[in-house]
Amino acid sequence: MASSRTRARKLAREKLDRQLARRADVTRRNRRIRAGVGAGLSVILVGLGATWLLGGFDAKPEPAAAPVQCVWQEQNTEANTDLKPVGAPATSGLAETGTAAMTLTLSTGAVQVALDQANSPCAAASIGYLAGKQFYDNTSCFELQHAKDVYSLRCGDPSASGKGGPSYTFANELTIPPADPAASPSPSASADAGTVTLKAGTVAMLPNVSGSQFIIFYKDSKVEMGKYSLVGQVSGGLDIISKIAAAGTVANASGEDTKPKSDVKIQTVAVVPGTEQPPATTPSSTPAATPSTKS
Numbered sequence: 001m002a003s004s005r006t007r008a009r010k011l012a013r014e015k016l017d018r019q020l021a022r023r024a025d026v027t028r029r030n031r032r033i034r035a036g037v038g039a040g041l042s043v044i045l046v047g048l049g050a051t052w053l054l055g056g057f058d059a060k061p062e063p064a065a066a067p068v069q070c071v072w073q074e075q076n077t078e079a080n081t082d083l084k085p086v087g088a089p090a091t092s093g094l095a096e097t098g099t100a101a102m103t104l105t106l107s108t109g110a111v112q113v114a115l116d117q118a119n120s121p122c123a124a125a126s127i128g129y130l131a132g133k134q135f136y137d138n139t140s141c142f143e144l145q146h147a148k149d150v151y152s153l154r155c156g157d158p159s160a161s162g163k164g165g166p167s168y169t170f171a172n173e174l175t176i177p178p179a180d181p182a183a184s185p186s187p188s189a190s191a192d193a194g195t196v197t198l199k200a201g202t203v204a205m206l207p208n209v210s211g212s213q214f215i216i217f218y219k220d221s222k223v224e225m226g227k228y229s230l231v232g233q234v235s236g237g238l239d240i241i242s243k244i245a246a247a248g249t250v251a252n253a254s255g256e257d258t259k260p261k262s263d264v265k266i267q268t269v270a271v272v273p274g275t276e277q278p279p280a281t282t283p284s285s286t287p288a289a290t291p292s293t294k295s
Contacts, residue, residue, distance in 0.1 A: 068096050070122035072168040072211070082157075082164035089129035096121050100128060100273040102232070104155075106141070107265040108244060111216070111237035113203050116230070117273065120173040123231040126211045128271035130166060135212060141264040144249050151200075151219035153241050155266060156212045161253075165212040172207040174230040196225050201234035218242050 072088040099114040115124040130136060136156060143154035143162065157164040198204070202217045207229045216234060218241040234241075244264055252259040 068092070068094055068121045070094060070125060070170055072126075072170055075167050075169060077167050080163060082159040082161050083167050084135070084158055084164065085167040086130065086133050086135055088166075088168045089125045094121050094125045095273045098274060099232070100124050100271050101235075102127065102131070102272075103268075103270045104237075105267045105269070106240060106244075107267060108262070109237060109240040111240050112235045113216075113232045114235045115203075115232040115271065116174070120229065120231045122170045123173055123205055123229065124271075124273070126166075126170060127214065127231070127269075128273060130212050131269040131271045134268075135166065136266045136269040139266050141244070141260060141266065142252070143258045144245060144260045145258065146245060146249070149222035150217075151221050151245065152215045152217045153244060153260070153264075154213060154215045155264075156214045162213075168211050170211055172229050175207055175226045175228065194225050195222050197222050198228070198230075201238050202230060203232040203234060204228035204230050216241050218245050 070089065070091050072091065074088075075083050077083045077085055095117045097118050100117055102113040102115050104111040104113060115127060117124045135158070139156070139158045140160045141153050141155035142157060142160035143152075145152045145154075154162075198217050198221050200217060200219050202221075204215050204217070205213060205228065206215070207227075214231065215228065218238060244260055244262060247260065247262045249257050250259050250261050251257055
């Protein structure tokens with residue numbers, strides 16, 4: 001009887017020893033795993049720290065945009081005698097940000113325009129260059145539109161024929177409405193497919209027509225998409241243009257009823273480049289009236 005109890009206690013002790021051995025083995029394995037994980041994390045943390053110290057997490061600078069290169073396309077002055085040779089602006093090193101402040105002094109008052117150097121740097125450079133050459137001085141604003149949803153005054157052709165300008169032209173720039181509603185100017189999509197509404201005060205040029213002629217829209221106008229290259233926004237004196245329009249039109253040399261009834265002369269044009277933000281648009285002191293036709 002005693003020997004049976006002794007054998008049972010021995011078997012129980014051996015079982016307990018085996019359980020303790022297995023537990024010790026599991027504990028050793030877990031320690032090795034934790035040690036391996038800790039070592040791996042240490043390596044990762046050291047690597048991340050070194051990357052941080054070396055600037056690896058710093059924001060990467062945006063690649064610099066290529067500088068604007070304007071191509072001034074020479075025109076045949078013998079084929080078109082209304083073109084005036086005045087040289088050409090620089091092709092590079094032009095202002096590409098902000099706006100340029102243009103003061104258009106007319107015989108009826110002064111109009112201020114913010115030329116868009118960011119979206120139309122070549123157009124702004126051309127107008128500024130020609131202003132410095134007194135190209136616009138003592139020239140007429142020769143065409144007034146007030147039909148088919150278009151309300152505009154056209155200036156900048158010394159010959160007043162619509163064919164004149166400097167002896168160069170340049171490529172289209174902002175002919176598609178800008179996506180940024182804060183851009184200058186800011187046209188809006190029209191309900192009619194293929195057209196866009198240009199807001200009152202928009203200043204534009206006719207693409208590939210002339211390096212000098214510009215058009216001021218004195219009322220919201222619905223125009224063909226892409227017909228005009230946008231160059232700026234009237235920032236003061238829009239009421240001066242509205243009064244010119246209200247006086248009506250007479251026949252021009254070709255018999256078209258588009259010449260402003262009041263003889264509108266550009267006395268001087270001055271352009272000061274480099275304004276970082278466009279001036280706030282000054283509202284017209286009087287509502288723009290639809291001009292009367294020739295009586």
